[in-house]
Amino acid sequence: MSDETAFAQAPAADAAPIVTEPIRPGVPKVDPILIADGVTRQFGGNTAVDVEHVEIPRGKITALIGPNGAGKTTFFNLLTGFDRPNTGTWTFDGSDLAGVPAYKVARRGMVRTFQLTKSLGLLSVLENMRLGATGQLGERFLPSLMPFLWSRRESEITDKAMELLARFKLDTKASDYAASLSGGQRKLLEMARALMSDPTLVMLDEPMAGVNPALTQSLLGHILGLKDSGMTVLFVEHDMHMVQTIADWVIVMAEGKVVAEGYPREVMADQAVIDAYLGAHHDTDLGTLTGQLAIAEEVGISDELIEQIEEELEEEAEEETEEETEDATEGGSK
Numbered sequence: 032m033s034d035e036t037a038f039a040q041a042p043a044a045d046a047a048p049i050v051t052e053p054i055r056p057g058v059p060k061v062d063p064i065l066i067a068d069g070v071t072r073q074f075g076g077n078t079a080v081d082v083e084h085v086e087i088p089r090g091k092i093t094a095l096i097g098p099n100g101a102g103k104t105t106f107f108n109l110l111t112g113f114d115r116p117n118t119g120t121w122t123f124d125g126s127d128l129a130g131v132p133a134y135k136v137a138r139r140g141m142v143r144t145f146q147l148t149k150s151l152g153l154l155s156v157l158e159n160m161r162l163g164a165t166g167q168l169g170e171r172f173l174p175s176l177m178p179f180l181w182s183r184r185e186s187e188i189t190d191k192a193m194e195l196l197a198r199f200k201l202d203t204k205a206s207d208y209a210a211s212l213s214g215g216q217r218k219l220l221e222m223a224r225a226l227m228s229d230p231t232l233v234m235l236d237e238p239m240a241g242v243n244p245a246l247t248q249s250l251l252g253h254i255l256g257l258k259d260s261g262m263t264v265l266f267v268e269h270d271m272h273m274v275q276t277i278a279d280w281v282i283v284m285a286e287g288k289v290v291a292e293g294y295p296r297e298v299m300a301d302q303a304v305i306d307a308y309l310g311a312h313h314d315t316d317l318g319t320l321t322g323q324l325a326i327a328e329e330v331g332i333s334d335e336l337i338e339q340i341e342e343e344l345e346e347e348a349e350e351e352t353e354e355e356t357e358d359a360t361e362g363g364s365k
């Protein structure tokens with residue numbers, strides 16, 4: 032928060048406080064799972080990340096927000112070993128992680144979701160899940176799908192993948208191309224895939240982008256479910272409704288730096304945050320059907336398939352709405 036004299040207020044009477052010191056950028060957490068110091072990343076003359084000190088609270092849902100180009104994704108990439116910083120150190124669960132490659136970071140329990148790239152979209156849903164089991168997802172790992180490289184763990188991995196797909200209601204899509212999924216289903220797949228390596232910290236990159244409104248509740252429910260099962264969640268998101276609905280803590284980045292943090296209600300009321308960020312995003316509507324088309328175009332699938340998706344969208348939206356209504360009527364707030 033910009034007001035450094037503001038003291039921490041617990042969000043609910045029964046919830047343990049996240050901080051006990053006055054709230055300010057970089058404020059120490061009562062129980063941090065991730066602590067980063069002096070992390071910088073430059074691209075040419077542009078400083079993309081310049082984080083002096085930040086701590087992520089354990090067992091909570093933390094939102095990382097900020098305007099386009101603020102450095103959120105680059106910071107994610109650095110923390111998870113997919114990019115190397117110019118300077119900086121960070122610890123995860125007490126152990127030093129700086130310089131540790133991505134697959135080892137994932138094995139230690141910190142995973143991030145990935146948007147479906149063109150090639151991942153051309154794999155089946157189940158194949159995408161199997162990649163998650165390696166804990167080192169990326170196109171360079173595609174050779175691991177070669178049958179002769181598969182270990183005897185294959186059937187265990189498949190069983191686990193199918194269990195998770197069932198939990199995310201994607202089991203009937205297991206052999207479909209991932210590119211044929213709706214925007215919301217893709218996000219569910221990204222999340223399910225991250226869970227293949229049994230993480231303790233899950234980092235979600237724009238989980239609501241391109242999500243059909245009919246799947247929004249389900250997705251939010253799944254994210255809350257991660258916290259309920261003891262995981263820590265850190266997510267980047269432009270959808271302020273989502274941030275206010277599920278985040279326990281909010282960290283604001285601008286021009287590579289952490290410029291504000293705090294409980295969602297206080298951060299959203301911070302005039303500096305509103306001026307720098309929220310005003311520009313008030314009209315952002317990420318829960319539209321067109322978001323799905325944007326993703327389809329982004330992954331470069333054919334015009335024909337895009338047309339097909341377009342035709343199926345309305346039908347699918349109706350079905351999903353019916354499913355959600357049924358779930359709600361059955362008393363499940365999933």
Ligand SMILES: Nc1ncnc2c1ncn2[C@@H]1O[C@H](COP(=O)(O)OP(=O)(O)OP(=O)(O)O)[C@@H](O)[C@H]1O
Pocket residue numbers: 074077078079097098099100101102103104105106
């Ligand atoms: N590989 C790269 N090469 C050069 N510049 C980069 C690279 N990746 C990121 N940048 C630059 O670093 C800055 C931070 O980008 P980043 O994508 O991390 O921001 P962001 O907060 O995630 O933005 P958005 O909300 O739009 O995704 C931007 O100025 C961007 O242009």
